[in-house]
Amino acid sequence: QKEVEQNSGPLSVPEGAIASLNCTYSDRGSQSFFWYRQYSGKSPELIMFIYSNGDKEDGRFTAQLNKASQYVSLLIRDSQPSDSATYLCAAEAGGTSYGKLTFGQGTILTVHP
Amino acid sequence: KAGVTQTPRYLIKTRGQQVTLSCSPISGHRSVSWYQQTPGQGLQFLFEYFSETQRNKGNFPGRFSGRQFSNSRSEMNVSTLELGDSALYLCASSSGWGQEQFFGPGTRLTVL
Numbered sequence: 001q002k003e004v005e006q007n008s009g010p011l012s013v014p015e016g017a018i019a020s021l022n023c024t025y026s027d028r029g030s031q032s033f034f035w036y037r038q039y040s041g042k043s044p045e046l047i048m049f050i051y052s053n054g055d056k057e058d059g060r061f062t063a064q065l066n067k068a069s070q071y072v073s074l075l076i077r078d079s080q081p082s083d084s085a086t087y088l089c090a091a092e093a094g095g096t097s098y099g100k101l102t103f104g105q106g107t108i109l110t111v112h113p
Numbered sequence: 114k115a116g117v118t119q120t121p122r123y124l125i126k127t128r129g130q131q132v133t134l135s136c137s138p139i140s141g142h143r144s145v146s147w148y149q150q151t152p153g154q155g156l157q158f159l160f161e162y163f164s165e166t167q168r169n170k171g172n173f174p175g176r177f178s179g180r181q182f183s184n185s186r187s188e189m190n191v192s193t194l195e196l197g198d199s200a201l202y203l204c205a206s207s208s209g210w211g212q213e214q215f216f217g218p219g220t221r222l223t224v225l
Binding site: 031032034036042043044045046049051088090092096097098099100101102103104105106 | 144145146148155156157158161162163168169171201203205207210211212213214215216217218219
C-alpha cells in the first residue's frame with residue numbers, strides 16, 4: 001500500500017486555466033508536506049512547503065492542507081506552458097523519521113497554448 | 114547562496130564495481146538525505162545524515178552506505194554494483210527536521 005497517493009494523470013489544461021493537483025497520505029503522523037516540480041531529465045525543485053492546516057499562497061501557487069482528511073493539494077493559477085512538468089507530492093513523518101520524505105508517484109501536467 | 118552540488122553528474126560502471134558519490138549541501142545546512150529515483154519505483158529514501166551521524170535509513174541492502182564529514186559534505190557508496198542500481202541518485206539538503214529539503218542536480222549512474 002502506497003503511503004502517498006497522487007491523482008492519476010496525466011493532467012492537461014489550457015494556458016491560463018487553473019491546474020489542480022491532489023495528494024492523500026496514509027500516515028497520520030505526517031507533519032510536513034512538500035510539492036516539487038520536476039522537469040524531464042532534471043532534479044526536483046521545491047515549489048511549496050506546508051505544515052499547518054489551511055492555505056498557503058506563493059505567487060501563482062496555492063497549497064492546501066487538511067490533516068483531518070489527510071489531504072494536500074496544489075493549485076496553479078494562470079497556468080503557463082512552462083509549468084508543464086511532473087509534480088511530486090511528499091510527506092515527512094514525525095517521530096524519528098529524520099530527513100525521510102515519502103513521495104507519491106507524481107502527476108504529469110501539460111499546459112497547452 | 115549556492116545550492117546543493119553533486120559530483121559527478123554522470124557515471125558509467127560495470128556490474129561488480131563500486132562507486133562513490135558526493136554531495137555538498139547548502140551552506141549552513143547540516144542535514145543531508147539521499148534518494149534513489151527510478152522510473153519503476155519513483156523516489157525512494159536511502160538515508161539521512163546530520164552532524165556526521167546517520168539518523169535514519171531506508172529499506173536498501175547493506176551495499177548502500179554513506180557518511181558525512183564535519184563540514185556537512187556527504188558521500189554515498191554502492192558496492193558490488195548490480196544492473197538494478199542504475200538510477201538517478203539525489204541528495205537533499207535541509208537545516209533540520211521539519212524544514213524544507215532542497216535537491217541537488219543528481220548523479221546519473223548507469224551500470225552495464
